[in-house]
Amino acid sequence: MNKTLVLLSMFFFKAIVSAQFQPVATPVAEKKVHWRTIHDDKVLDNYYWMYDYFGKGPDSTKVVDYLKAENAYLEISMIGTKKMQVDLFQEMKARIKEKDESLPVFKNGYYYYSRTEEGKQYYKYCRKKGSLDAVEEVLLDIDKMAEGHPYYAASGFAVSENNKLLAFGVDEVSRRQYTIYIKNLETGKILKDIVVNTEGDPCWANDNKTFFYTFKNPITLLSEKIKRHVLGSVKDVIVYDEKDKSNYIGVGKSKNSKYIFIVSRSTMSSEFRMIDALKPNDVFKVFQQRMKDVLYDIVPLVDKFLIRTNKDRALNFKLMECSLNNTNADNWKEVIPHRKEVLLQDIEEFKDFIVINERKGGLVTMCVKNLIDNSEHYLNFGEATYTAYFGANQEYNSTTLRYGYTSLTIPNSTYDYNLLTRDKKLMKQQEVIGDYKASEYVSERLYATAIDGTKIPISLVYKKGFKKDGKAPLLLYSYGSYGSSSDAGFSSTRLSLLDRGFVFAIAHIRGGQEMGRQWYEDGKMMKKKNTFTDFIDCGQFLINENYTSKDHLYANGGSAGGLLMGAVANMAPEMWHGIIAAVPFVDVVNTMLDESIPLTTNEFDEWGNPKNKEAYFYMKSYSPYENIEAKRYPNMLVTTGLHDSQVQYFEPAKWVAKLRATKTDNNVLLLKTNMEFGHGGASGRFDYLKDVSLAYSFLFTLEGIIK
Structure with a gap:
């Protein structure tokens, strides 16, 4: 008896007939009585035992066997589509440009980018110093790192302020439990500092030896603590411990590199804490204590903070500001009022400009506001249905906004928009290999x-x-x-x-x-x-x-x-x-x-x-x-x-x-x-x-x- 039939024989069967799919007996899972009783409501759950692989219960092996039997059943049922599946895979793969390179992003003296090679599943993470004509440094060869792993994800790439150290997270299981590693970019060596069970979000302080990260509960996988790691240290310090299990937490650095923020956020409220990025041992100061049913985000500028918030029933959010020193809500002043028809979604900050991502009539718009003369204008996207979004804008002192644009017929496109001259330039568009022509397809916007x-x-x-x-x-x-x-x-x-x-x-x-x-x-x-x-x-x-x-x-x-x-x-x-x-x-x-x-x-x-x-x-x-x-x-x-x-x-x-x-x-x-x-x-x-x-x-x- 072959392996497929062995798997299927572990369960009872009932026959199905389908004109389109291969007729085959279906797996029938065993029923085991389990009652749930709450609020005087008694419910029978015959398949509760399938929890056991996750819960490490007595039926753990039986759960895996059942899942394998279902997989075998699918394989037999769809055996007539095998050639079609292979052909479709090749057809879709053939549209992907295998040898490609992302747009370089300038940050702190270097251009960072990734590139892919023909036939490779992953990519190389690279940089060049000062000029795109400079010698390439391959910081991480993910193709090589992923060899032998059925699943491999690397993320959270963070380079220290002196450009010498790279922190990054790796997940080899696909449960979003990342291990953080540190690479010395001068020697190419991976340091002994290894941090496990994180969100994969290392955030460097400006002393080039300290980073913060989000630590997860190993069972519930909830992000519960923010820890501080100093290179060479054995034990990390907890700098924040979230007690409210309904909140997500994270840590990150401001775009102008002056602050490190801890954010705690639930569906209905948020709270920020901050320190000077030059002083990683300081105690995090609360920006504004969490308020019931109030969400807020903060954006630091040279001389003030901007606050996007729904405070005072501003359902679609409004924009406020406060000084750098007096940050509690009593000191917030309105910059853009709440608008019933416009959702204020996000802010991209620059030294002399802010760009406001808004949504009106179901579509994204972007408003550019000059911080010097207070003038403003909107970008024009010109299609009936589309998506527009902020791209990688790492450099605070820039006068160029990078944004993405796509629609149902237009491949993903990246533009650089000059905030001073209002000129835009298409920097890169997703290349669809073959004879794709947008003009051969039609998109519509309807209302039911x-x-x-x-x-x-x-x-x-x-x-x-x-x-x-x-x-x-x-x-x-x-x-x-x-x-x-x-x-x-x-x-x-x-x-x-x-x-x-x-x-x-x-x-x-x-x-x-x-x-x-x-x-x-x-x-x-x-x-x-x-x-x-x-x-x-x-x-x-x-x-x-x-x-x-x-x-x-x-x-x-x-x-x-x-x-x-x-x-x-x-x-x-x-x-x-x-x-x-x-x-x-x-x-x-x-x-x-x-x-x-x-x-x-x-x-x-x-x-x-x-x-x-x-x-x-x-x-x-x-x-x-x-x-x-x-x-x-x-x-x-x-x-x-x-x-x-x-x-x-x-x-x-x-x-x-x-x-x-x-x-x-x-x-x-x-x-x-x-x-x-x-x-x-x-x-x-x-x-x-x-x-x-x-x-x-x-x-x-x-x-x-x-x-």
Whole structure:
């Protein structure tokens, strides 16, 4: 008996029949009685045992065996797509410029950049002193460092003020637990100073021997402490210990290199502490103590601090200022008032200018303000739907703003904008190898009407020649949580969909922040169901307008967007021909009840705390795992990672097991677990394309597209 059949034989089976996929017996997970009782509500959870790999329980081995059996089942079910998957991988890989180089960023006398080589999965991190014509220094060869590792991520590159030492973080497991290393850039040697279990965020003081970092709880993976490390020392000093488990913390240096900041932030409030970067042994001083339901960020200028805040019910934020010495809120003075129609998102500071990132009507704008004469003007982007964002602006004394721009048809582009002359220059545009022409594709901005009358923006793109006759396949994507905006951007992999007749659409649903802060407030906590009904209403709108039909409409989302997929599968299963749910957060109640799980306590202000009776029953009313019913469900592909630190593997595994045991249809249900990766999938720049190829093959098979 071969290995695949051995894996499958570990479980009971029930047969499925599908015209599109290889008929094969499905794994049926064992049921074990486990009761959850809270608020006088008793709930049976037959698949709770799947927690045991994470919890190191007695069924740990059985969990891994089940996940492997599901993987084997997927392999057999999709065996007829093997050639298509290989062809799609090669097709998408062929669009990527393999030998490439990032735009150099100037900082403290050096130009820093990364470059990739043909056939290599990773990159080299490099610099040149003073001029781009200078001799190249390869600071880190990530290609070489990653050899022999299924997963390898290096980040947090921080160079000391004297340019002699490089601190960086490495994660070899994909659980976002980084080890910090120090490299002497003069000798090329890695120092003995090694710091484990961090966020991978080293921040140098200006003495060139001290750095600060965020230390994580090894069990919950919460960032709990900020520590100070002095080169050569054995024991690091705790300089900040966060007691509120609902807060995220971090440490960083100001752009002008004068201050080191510690930030503690929850969904609803924030607090900053600071020291002089020249005095790393000083006690961190509180900028302004945390205030209930008040968020603030700070930007230091030469003679004052700028504060972006929602204080005094400034929902879309306003801009304040204070002196360098009197920083408490009583001394804040208004610079830009709150505006109902404009969300103030971010500030990029320079010596003589600030640039304000705003969002109006769902689109990003940038306002340039001259600090010398107080004049201001806006950049003009000129498209109906797009994404614009600040690029790498490391040099405080510069008069050049670097920003990024992309749309559904325009590849990622980097511009340098002269703040004095207002001239812009395209510095680099993502090169799509092949014959890609933006003019062959069309993007649109539409508005669906939600059940409560709210207008929900939709961005979509298709290839010229598309006919609105309801026959085209359409993939509708969204996220809709944490105030994260799903802006319209380019994807070279997406061309493999568009070139085969698919329409791709983004639903800018509530829970994001596309239409301002209220958009987010109306899609979280006790209003979370707006996120799900908005998505369903967008799908129905696209059907009504003949962009597609129920037989050709597909949905896709990941993580919290995977929660969205699970919710709409329960609420409107008849609307979707297929759903792809990536690393889906689908066991909401159980996860939010377990404070040992990473992210749980940080997110009570996003979902609610189920120890509160009202929050519990509201969460239970939409949690995908809790609401599976004996009815027909769409064809579904679900993916997860065994080492996922954001959404643990057992959520999608339990969900799929319960769906298999409950649903009444013969539609395809597949679970793919990456046994070596976590939340973000593979770390190499080509390996992730295998997951995309799998997803696209799933869609194409359902559509009868054979190549």
